[in-house]
Amino acid sequence: MTHDTPSTKRRRVPSRTKPFVAILAPGESAELAHGQEKFIRHAVDFWLDDGNLILLAGDTAFRVYKGLLTKNSAVFADMFAAGSADATETFDGCPVVRLPDHPKDLRDFLQYLMPCSKLTLCKGRPVSDFAELHAAFHLAHKYQCPDVETRALSVLKRFYTPHFSDYAYFDASKAGLVRPPRNAAIAAVNIARLTETPSMLPFALYEVCTLEDHMVDGYTRRDGSVEHLTTADLKLCLGARGQLAKQTAFYLKGVFEANPGEGCAHTTQCAQARDNMRDEVNINALGDCDIFTGGM
Structure with missing residues (x-):
């Protein structure tokens, strides 16, 4: 050529x-x-x-x-x-x-990485809700950001704690977390399993038990996908419900065992009122496994 x-x-x-x-x-x-x-x-x-x-x-x-x-x-x-x-x-x-990723999830992840958004405050201290922490944690895990993952996990551990007494004294401002909805415990159990954080499991699994049949509905993420327990954890919660219900009955029995005081001028009426309250609570708490409220 x-x-x-x-x-x-x-x-x-x-x-x-x-x-x-x-x-x-x-x-x-x-x-x-x-x-x-x-x-x-x-x-x-x-x-x-x-x-x-x-x-x-x-x-x-x-x-x-x-x-x-x-x-x-x-x-x-x-x-x-x-x-x-x-x-x-x-x-x-x-x-x-x-x-x-869902844009709100990405925003929450970036907020932990490079804070730009206005903080949500409770009693003058910054707090997050569960959806924000859930998103930040999972994207940090997905994109291998160990610092963000650790920070998000540390906040979740303040609520899902092995110390059940903390339930009654939970303070969102000190924990940095608004009290999560109960079905969030499903996601918390999965996070605990993923990160091998057994300290989160007792309370998270307990909260799942109180969901009754809704425990099989899972936790709905922002993108519409649903996160479920593993078969093993679901079986564990179903088995635990019976034991917790027995504990609730024992707890209620103890509350109403006391007799009217010696100085009571209406012994018969007080005893009858006590029995009526006990019967009503027992009916309302039938099968309940929430030992913190006892169905009351």
Whole structure:
């Protein structure tokens, strides 16, 4: 082939395997080009003007610091060290990484890693709710951020404690955690198993027992997925309910064993009132296994 002969080879045109992204401010509207995907910046908290990495989760975009994320996450560090295809898109000069996580979960994880959101306070002290800690823990575990995982776990351990007396004196401001709903205990048991934290199990398993038949419904996550106990833990809770119910009956019997005092002027009436209250409580507590309230 001479230099004058036209080449029969087609010139390569760089191909884009993923469509462009359009990232808009909250409330902003714009006409999108063909194939563009629209994302909304995360309010104010996690769209940092000098950030150099964009994370996409759901329909939300987060602009954060790549160095801080890779320093704390082995997964993200490996991703960029290997030049993963997940980071080949760019926006405003920043690499873009698409994540499969719920945007609220990602926000809670980032809040532990690089606090930007306004804190929720109780008696002047910062507190989290269970959903926030659950999200922060699981994403920290997923992306291998041991510091975040440890911090989230330490807060959960203040509520799911082996010291049952702490139940009556639980203070959200001191624990840094709003009292979780009872079905959260299902997720707490799974976290305890995952992290080999047996100190969380006694109270978490007890709380599951008090759910009665709802223990099989599981704990619903923000993304709509449902987290269940393992078969072994479910069997353990079903077996424990009978023993706890017997303990409740024994506890109630002790409460109503006392007779009217010697100075009582209405011995018969008081004894009858005591028996009536005992019968009513026994009826209401039939089969109950909540030894802290006794069905009252």
